[in-house]
Amino acid sequence: MATYVQIDPTQKLDPFKAVKKIPLEEYFTSGHRTCQGCESALVMKMMAKAAGPRTIVLGSTGCMYVANTTYYSTSWVLPWMHTQLGSSGSAALGASAALKVLMRKGKMKQEPINVIAFCGDGGGADMGVGAISATLTHPDYNCLILMYDNESYANTDIQLSGSTPWGANTTFSTPGKVKRIMHRRWKKNMAGMMAAGHPTCRYVATVCMSYGLAAMNSMRKALAIGGPTFIHSLDPCPKGWDYDPYISHELGELAVNTGIWPLYEVEDGVLKLTGRTQQIAAKKIQRQPVRDYLLRQGRFAHFTNDDIDYFQSKIDEMWEKWLVPGVIPFRTDVEADAPPSS
Amino acid sequence: MAVATVIEEQKDKLDKTALITGSEAIAVACQLADVDVITAYPIRPYDTVMQYVCKLVANGEMDCEYIVAEGEHSQFEIVKHASACGARVFCGSSGVGWMYAMEALTVTPALRIPMIAMVGNRALDDPGAFGVEHNDALAVRDLGWQLVWVDNAQEALDTALIAYRVAEDRRIFLPLAISCDGAFLTHSQALVKIPSQEKVNEFLPQYNRGDLLLHPDNPITVAPQGNEDWVMEIRRQNYAAMERSPGVIREAYADFERIFGRSYGNPFFEEYMTDDADIVLMGMGTLSISVKVAIREMRKQGKRVGFVRMRWFRPFAAEELSKSLQRFAAVGVIDRDYSFGSPYAGGVLAGEVRHALYPGPGKKPPVVGFICGLGGREVTVPDVQKMAEAVYNAADGKKQPLTQWIGLRE
Ligand SMILES: Cc1ncc(C[n+]2csc(CCOP(=O)(O)OP(=O)(O)O)c2C)c(N)n1
Numbered sequence: 001m002a003t004y005v006q007i008d009p010t011q012k013l014d015p016f017k018a019v020k021k022i023p024l025e026e027y028f029t030s031g032h033r034t035c036q037g038c039e040s041a042l043v044m045k046m047m048a049k050a051a052g053p054r055t056i057v058l059g060s061t062g063c064m065y066v067a068n069t070t071y072y073s074t075s076w077v078l079p080w081m082h083t084q085l086g087s088s089g090s091a092a093l094g095a096s097a098a099l100k101v102l103m104r105k106g107k108m109k110q111e112p113i114n115v116i117a118f119c120g121d122g123g124g125a126d127m128g129v130g131a132i133s134a135t136l137t138h139p140d141y142n143c144l145i146l147m148y149d150n151e152s153y154a155n156t157d158i159q160l161s162g163s164t165p166w167g168a169n170t171t172f173s174t175p176g177k178v179k180r181i182m183h184r185r186w187k188k189n190m191a192g193m194m195a196a197g198h199p200t201c202r203y204v205a206t207v208c209m210s211y212g213l214a215a216m217n218s219m220r221k222a223l224a225i226g227g228p229t230f231i232h233s234l235d236p237c238p239k240g241w242d243y244d245p246y247i248s249h250e251l252g253e254l255a256v257n258t259g260i261w262p263l264y265e266v267e268d269g270v271l272k273l274t275g276r277t278q279q280i281a282a283k284k285i286q287r288q289p290v291r292d293y294l295l296r297q298g299r300f301a302h303f304t305n306d307d308i309d310y311f312q313s314k315i316d317e318m319w320e321k322w323l324v325p326g327v328i329p330f331r332t333d334v335e336a337d338a339p340p341s342s
Numbered sequence: 343m344a345v346a347t348v349i350e351e352q353k354d355k356l357d358k359t360a361l362i363t364g365s366e367a368i369a370v371a372c373q374l375a376d377v378d379v380i381t382a383y384p385i386r387p388y389d390t391v392m393q394y395v396c397k398l399v400a401n402g403e404m405d406c407e408y409i410v411a412e413g414e415h416s417q418f419e420i421v422k423h424a425s426a427c428g429a430r431v432f433c434g435s436s437g438v439g440w441m442y443a444m445e446a447l448t449v450t451p452a453l454r455i456p457m458i459a460m461v462g463n464r465a466l467d468d469p470g471a472f473g474v475e476h477n478d479a480l481a482v483r484d485l486g487w488q489l490v491w492v493d494n495a496q497e498a499l500d501t502a503l504i505a506y507r508v509a510e511d512r513r514i515f516l517p518l519a520i521s522c523d524g525a526f527l528t529h530s531q532a533l534v535k536i537p538s539q540e541k542v543n544e545f546l547p548q549y550n551r552g553d554l555l556l557h558p559d560n561p562i563t564v565a566p567q568g569n570e571d572w573v574m575e576i577r578r579q580n581y582a583a584m585e586r587s588p589g590v591i592r593e594a595y596a597d598f599e600r601i602f603g604r605s606y607g608n609p610f611f612e613e614y615m616t617d618d619a620d621i622v623l624m625g626m627g628t629l630s631i632s633v634k635v636a637i638r639e640m641r642k643q644g645k646r647v648g649f650v651r652m653r654w655f656r657p658f659a660a661e662e663l664s665k666s667l668q669r670f671a672a673v674g675v676i677d678r679d680y681s682f683g684s685p686y687a688g689g690v691l692a693g694e695v696r697h698a699l700y701p702g703p704g705k706k707p708p709v710v711g712f713i714c715g716l717g718g719r720e721v722t723v724p725d726v727q728k729m730a731e732a733v734y735n736a737a738d739g740k741k742q743p744l745t746q747w748i749g750l751r752e
Pocket residue numbers: 061062063064085086119120121122123124150152153154155156161445
């Protein structure tokens with residue numbers, strides 16, 4: 001069969017079989033200044049480990065730039081370059097295109113090199129969504145775009161983004177005397193949108209670092225499969241979510257177990273729910289009430305019981321009414337949305 | 343040996359002549375320069391260059407990654423990262439497209455990315471207009487971009503080759519934009535000498551990013567947070583690179599003349615009939631054509647008018663220019679741009695010329711500014727004659743506004 005796609009070879013990155021098989025070498029080390037309990041920093045560390053030394057990383061503005069790369073104390077062992085807030089898609093494309101053409105013309109030694117561009121939810125789901133979308137339509141370029149989602153513009157002092165959950169208290173949605181719920185938008189379904197909207201993109205996945213091994217293997221698959229790929233990671237953020245740093249890991253688990261954060265991968269168009277999410281969907285385990293998750297975090301401390309019920313009803317909908325539960329919000333019937341008065 | 347075989351074998355060594363537009367001339371330069379990554383996005387008039395590049399790629403005459411971006415911001419960000427990874431890059435835009443890319447344009451100089459861009463100069467919205475104005479390219483004049491204006495297709499091709507040579511010189515590593523007036527240059531054809539590949543290879547070394555290359559063999563961290571600790575020193579490095587630029591430009595033009603046998607004289611500005619001139623007009627881009635015609639007309643009536651066409655706006659050859667302008671009784675600067683609220687409400691070039699003259703030694707001729715040809719309006723021969731009259735009045739010390747709008751419908 002004739003093919004119009006010219007993909008260069010990628011690295012062979014088999015899944016790590018067990019935690020003990022993960023290499024000890026670090027490619028994201030000391031020197032960063034993230035908060036205690038910062039899950040996004042953990043994503044960086046594990047991402048670098050999963051990709052290995054023959055990797056170029058490009059990072060858009062945000063906590064993972066500002067806190068990680070103070071001049072003269074970079075934490076990156078890998079080659080790393082800052083990219084503008086909305087440019088992770090373009091950064092990945094540009095670097096990948098350069099490697100491809102330089103190797104083809106013999107101007108650079110032939111070798112598969114991983115290209116990863118990461119962005120926050122602000123940089124990815126808001127400002128950079130157009131560029132990411134464009135890159136996912138370019139089948140010829142090997143690159144991974146990783147969106148670390150701490151559910152706010154964290155670096156600029158926790159402002160709401162298109163990825164902030166409904167009702168959360170941020171510095172742009174502080175509850176006041178008259179209005180309790182200042183943020184009335186539902187979180188964007190970024191991974192689902194990327195998977196559904198880009199039919200030739202070979203791999204889209206959601207991950208959470210509370211399930212580190214699975215997340216790393218997902219990254220390895222995304223890098224090895226060829227073409228542009230996308231991973232969306234949900235990262236508890238003690239500062240933005242307002243909780244004690246020691247429960248970061250537990251909050252990630254709660255996000256999955258409440259069904260708020262479904263884990264899945266879409267590989268060559270085939271959807272596979274993974275981890276605890278798979279068990280939830282198969283009704284092997286019950287979803288935990290969202291209350292258990294929401295009330296552990298200061299950003300939801302102003303919620304009334306009605307607010308919590310509404311949140312719960314939206315998550316129930318996601319599992320019971322969506323045509324592809326947890327992934328694609330199409331329905332068969334029209335349903336009225338009735339949020340509590342704010 | 344058959345003649346055809348000889349020609350085939352000699353192909354790389356032969357110059358050719360072709361009837362092509364300014365945009366096409368730049369596309370040919372990209373081909374000769376073996377550019378690696380090119381990004382396109384549609385906006386008139388610059389986009390014609392990308393249409394030509396597309397054909398070259400489709401016909402197998404050029405090997406590059408030709409990427410159609412989803413907006414100008416991405417267009418410039420893609421080549422920025424490609425350049426950081428060692429690729430020779432080309433990009434471009436016009437009018438609001440150039441402004442849409444502004445963030446990407448801003449960061450490029452400090453990253454020391456020798457990106458070459460073509461600006462097909464176009465009026466900014468609103469109201470919509472396809473015609474030429476220079477405010478688009480001028481928007482980056484303070485940021486570390488080298489800016490050059492050309493006025494014909496041959497000069498466009500030659501300057502594009504020179505641009506790569508200058509920008510990719512390790513002493514410089516700054517981006518460079520070549521301004522081509524929309525329609526008047528981008529879309530008009532002229533006979534252009536296309537140099538042989540062999541000569542181009544002799545003139546233009548490969549891009550070598552050196553110790554700034556982003557590659558696993560050179561695991562550097564590019565553009566970490568600098569803040570008050572280091573940003574000032576980094577700005578100073580940009581400043582120093584721009585200060586070195588005139589010297590490197592001179593070297594490049596000298597080598598260009600040696601290898602291609604074509605000379606541009608003073609690289610920074612062209613002087614036309616200035617040897618015996620009483621007064622001169624100044625300007626950038628294709629308005630030179632009607633100015634030169636008008637000067638020939640006026641000279642028939644005994645008016646000794648000359649013309650100075652600025653090529654390089656950044657770096658700005660202030661000392662050389664002020665030395666040259668001292669020879670004249672008065673100077674008229676034609677701006678195809680505006681700078682509302684600026685000193686004497688003048689255009690950008692007029693302000694720069696006054697600035698250049700102020701600290702210069704010797705006599706300072708009076709400077710009259712003209713705003714003319716906005717939105718692509720033609721600069722006519724009578725317009726030029728009117729401007730020359732005003733400059734003569736300035737030479738005679740007559741009182742008049744320091745900035746005059748010419749060709750304006752009252
Ligand atoms: C074009 C642009 N607008 C605004 C900013 C200011 N800014 C810097 S970091 C940041 C937050 C980015 O949020 P996100 O992408 O979610 O990353 P996080 O800080 O949460 O890690 C913003 C808005 C910027 N750097 N660039």
